[in-house]
Amino acid sequence: MAVKEYYTPTHVYFGEGAADMAGKVLKENGATKVLIHYGGGSVVRSGLLDKVKASLDAEGLSHVELGGVVPNPRVSLVREGVELYKKEGCDYILAVGGGSVLDSAKAIGYGVYGGGDVWDFYCGKRKIEGIEPVGSVLTLSATGSEMSNSSVITNDDDPDMIYKLGIKIDYGRIKFALLDPMLTATVPAYQTACGSTDIMMHTFERYFHQGYALDITDELSYALIRSVIKWTPVALETPDDYDARANLMWAGSISHNGLMEAGNANPGDWGCHQMEHEISAEYDVAHGAGLAAIWGSWARYVLPEGPERFSALGEAVFGESDPVKTIEKFEEFFHSIGMPTDIKGLGLNFDEAACRKVALGTTFNDGRTIGNFKVLGTEDVFNIMMMASGLK
Amino acid sequence: MAVKEYYTPTHVYFGEGAADMAGKVLKENGATKVLIHYGGGSVVRSGLLDKVKASLDAEGLSHVELGGVVPNPRVSLVREGVELYKKEGCDYILAVGGGSVLDSAKAIGYGVYGGGDVWDFYCGKRKIEGIEPVGSVLTLSATGSEMSNSSVITNDDDPDMIYKLGIKIDYGRIKFALLDPMLTATVPAYQTACGSTDIMMHTFERYFHQGYALDITDELSYALIRSVIKWTPVALETPDDYDARANLMWAGSISHNGLMEAGNANPGDWGCHQMEHEISAEYDVAHGAGLAAIWGSWARYVLPEGPERFSALGEAVFGESDPVKTIEKFEEFFHSIGMPTDIKGLGLNFDEAACRKVALGTTFNDGRTIGNFKVLGTEDVFNIMMMASGLK
Numbered sequence: 001m002a003v004k005e006y007y008t009p010t011h012v013y014f015g016e017g018a019a020d021m022a023g024k025v026l027k028e029n030g031a032t033k034v035l036i037h038y039g040g041g042s043v044v045r046s047g048l049l050d051k052v053k054a055s056l057d058a059e060g061l062s063h064v065e066l067g068g069v070v071p072n073p074r075v076s077l078v079r080e081g082v083e084l085y086k087k088e089g090c091d092y093i094l095a096v097g098g099g100s101v102l103d104s105a106k107a108i109g110y111g112v113y114g115g116g117d118v119w120d121f122y123c124g125k126r127k128i129e130g131i132e133p134v135g136s137v138l139t140l141s142a143t144g145s146e147m148s149n150s151s152v153i154t155n156d157d158d159p160d161m162i163y164k165l166g167i168k169i170d171y172g173r174i175k176f177a178l179l180d181p182m183l184t185a186t187v188p189a190y191q192t193a194c195g196s197t198d199i200m201m202h203t204f205e206r207y208f209h210q211g212y213a214l215d216i217t218d219e220l221s222y223a224l225i226r227s228v229i230k231w232t233p234v235a236l237e238t239p240d241d242y243d244a245r246a247n248l249m250w251a252g253s254i255s256h257n258g259l260m261e262a263g264n265a266n267p268g269d270w271g272c273h274q275m276e277h278e279i280s281a282e283y284d285v286a287h288g289a290g291l292a293a294i295w296g297s298w299a300r301y302v303l304p305e306g307p308e309r310f311s312a313l314g315e316a317v318f319g320e321s322d323p324v325k326t327i328e329k330f331e332e333f334f335h336s337i338g339m340p341t342d343i344k345g346l347g348l349n350f351d352e353a354a355c356r357k358v359a360l361g362t363t364f365n366d367g368r369t370i371g372n373f374k375v376l377g378t379e380d381v382f383n384i385m386m387m388a389s390g391l392k
Numbered sequence: 393m394a395v396k397e398y399y400t401p402t403h404v405y406f407g408e409g410a411a412d413m414a415g416k417v418l419k420e421n422g423a424t425k426v427l428i429h430y431g432g433g434s435v436v437r438s439g440l441l442d443k444v445k446a447s448l449d450a451e452g453l454s455h456v457e458l459g460g461v462v463p464n465p466r467v468s469l470v471r472e473g474v475e476l477y478k479k480e481g482c483d484y485i486l487a488v489g490g491g492s493v494l495d496s497a498k499a500i501g502y503g504v505y506g507g508g509d510v511w512d513f514y515c516g517k518r519k520i521e522g523i524e525p526v527g528s529v530l531t532l533s534a535t536g537s538e539m540s541n542s543s544v545i546t547n548d549d550d551p552d553m554i555y556k557l558g559i560k561i562d563y564g565r566i567k568f569a570l571l572d573p574m575l576t577a578t579v580p581a582y583q584t585a586c587g588s589t590d591i592m593m594h595t596f597e598r599y600f601h602q603g604y605a606l607d608i609t610d611e612l613s614y615a616l617i618r619s620v621i622k623w624t625p626v627a628l629e630t631p632d633d634y635d636a637r638a639n640l641m642w643a644g645s646i647s648h649n650g651l652m653e654a655g656n657a658n659p660g661d662w663g664c665h666q667m668e669h670e671i672s673a674e675y676d677v678a679h680g681a682g683l684a685a686i687w688g689s690w691a692r693y694v695l696p697e698g699p700e701r702f703s704a705l706g707e708a709v710f711g712e713s714d715p716v717k718t719i720e721k722f723e724e725f726f727h728s729i730g731m732p733t734d735i736k737g738l739g740l741n742f743d744e745a746a747c748r749k750v751a752l753g754t755t756f757n758d759g760r761t762i763g764n765f766k767v768l769g770t771e772d773v774f775n776i777m778m779m780a781s782g783l784k
Contacts, residue, residue, distance in 0.1 A: 014398060
């Protein structure tokens with residue numbers, strides 16, 4: 001086996017009341033002036049933002065704010081954050097929100113550290129060589145960005161040319177994450193379900209790969225998937241159930257921090273993520289719903305490359321070793337939590353031209369392939385989109 | 393739930409050939425002169441030490457050596473290491489070996505950083521406020537010290553007063569760990585089995601606690617225990633089986649890095665470890681064997697405090713929900729891999745006085761209690777020792 005890295009330096013504080021520690025932890029980390037970055041009004045309305053600011057005030061830390069992060073966070077706001085951070089002489093970024101806020105905060109950190117236009121780093125023009133320190137108060141169990149090395153940003157410079165690009169680099173592993181499961185108790189059902197789907201998919205993407213798989217990593221993956229299947233319905237039924245929220249929150253973090261690929265020959269497939277990024281950049285659908293909408297079609301398309309991988313998963317999760325039935329069981333689960341399992345379920349009507357457009361966008365006009373369980377070119381992505389659209 | 397921390401900053405490089413990266417990784421970490429710390433002759437005989445030195449030479453890093461670490465590592469050698477490190481102007485410690493070498497290396501790191509007599513830190517006279525940087529080439533899957541925050545050192549100043557004391561503090565989380573499973577392929581069967589027992593026990597100690605348990609953490613714990621039970625016999629049968637060695641090595645690391653207690657209300661019982669440390673400080677038995685020898689007696693003694701915890705474990709691991717039968721099944725497993733399940737099996741014959749002595753030693757002459765699943769005083773430890781010695 002080739003040597004693979006596992007690196008999860010983020011200091012996690014997990015449990016009810018973790019957000020109250022923001023000031024204390026920031027101070028311990030040497031912060032003096034903090035850029036508080038957040039999204040829409042919910043952290044304001046819930047009083048969380050005030051609570052966090054009070055916690056910083058109590059430690060004598062000054063702070064400035066930048067709200068307005070949207071799902072599929074925009075480079076325009078990142079640029080604004082970079083300027084504000086520099087102008088105000090900040091030395092720490094605190095992301096208060098979900099994955100989009102975190103990704104935007106990381107991008108600000110790259111932009112300040114590296115200078116110049118931050119988009120250069122996302123489109124590959126320049127190499128990232130550092131980041132300003134980032135911490136987080138997490139309010140959504142989904143992207144795992146609080147422990148992952150990734151950040152995905154959408155370029156909105158030109159409405160006719162939407163790019164959504166992601167970077168994975170260890171500088172993106174933030175300094176600390178304050179994880180209070182009860183902060184997710186007010187997340188609406190649809191977003192909760194989208195988050196759970198994203199969590200499952202982060203494990204699926206790693207699980208489905210060709211080459212050596214470490215058995216214990218497979219077993220941990222099965223355990224994680226079973227947990228998401230067990231606790232998501234509880235969270236939907238009883239939104240303020242601590243158990244449900246805590247299990248989903250921790251599942252989200254360890255699904256995407258590298259644990260679910262440790263010891264494996266390679267880091268996974270990631271084809272569904274690449275396709276979904278293209279769809280959600282274009283149509284602004286929720287990431288989790290987009291993943292649920294295409295996963296089944298992807299799975300049926302790639303199944304011949306390794307049915308035994310589906311069988312083992314099905315057996316461990318559902319006691320069902322038939323690979324096709326395993327795919328169906330997962331689709332049933334997605335339905336049961338209100339997720340779509342095709343493009344129509346996203347409220348979109350793809351015709352052949354739309355499928356072709358997504359396919360070409362995904363492969364950068366035939367400029368790259370995606371996937372690893374099965375390597376997919378433009379024609380493959382087109383076929384999967386046609387299947388997901390009920391056209392094939 | 394109170395807020396709990398999860399912090400695993402150690403940069404892991406996992407896979408065949410990881411040891412060859414020693415020089416490169418040390419250089420990336422800023423090392424210029426390295427104290428290479430190791431144990432007995434096996435790393436010399438196997439050629440590993442030469443390989444590691446060649447890897448340092450290739451990067452232009454100078455180095456000095458200190459071998460001679462024994463199981464239950466001694467403070468006398470630690471003191472020697474502290475002096476050597478200072479005299480030679482080293483700036484990094486590389487532990488090449490198993491848990492004892494790692495623990496000794498951490499102690500040297502504390503001693504150099506803190507000055508004065510290093511034992512002060514272990515007996516609680518002074519607080520640790522930093523450590524010299526430590527990296528590791530691991531040769532044994534057992535203690536998990538490569539990702540844990542702990543270091544256990546034995547004081548050999550006075551042969552009549554043996555103290556074996558452990559420190560748990562985040563400074564003890566080393567900078568990097570090079571984990572090549574094939575380096576453990578030559579570990580003899582008995583040591584392999586001792587290691588697997590230690591790995592299981594690190595999860596047991598965390599699993600058995602009173603208070604809130606995060607469901608997904610329980611599930612990961614079950615998966616880990618099943619893996620150890622699955623792969624230990626394979627490693628004994630086919631010592632150079634990569635799968636077996638890789639699964640055990642990773643199980644060892646994640647069993648003791650905090651993952652198996654994440655989200656739980658408290659960090660676990662640790663009673664068996666406290667008792668075993670007393671036994672092995674006094675009689676120099678192998679740690680894993682010592683744990684196996686007392687676990688069953690401990691389990692029967694504490695069972696009334698939470699039989700449902702044993703039932704859930706038994707169900708998940710053996711499909712056996714009877715708590716007493718669950719304990720028996722684990723004892724059968726220990727037997728099957730050549731581990732003892734009582735004190736006699738350690739080659740020791742405890743009489744009542746010996747049991748009393750261990751009990752008093754464990755509780756520092758009634759100066760503390762141990763355990764959390766059931767809090768144990770001197771009389772409790774005495775009873776458990778009597779049971780483990782076949783006297784009760």
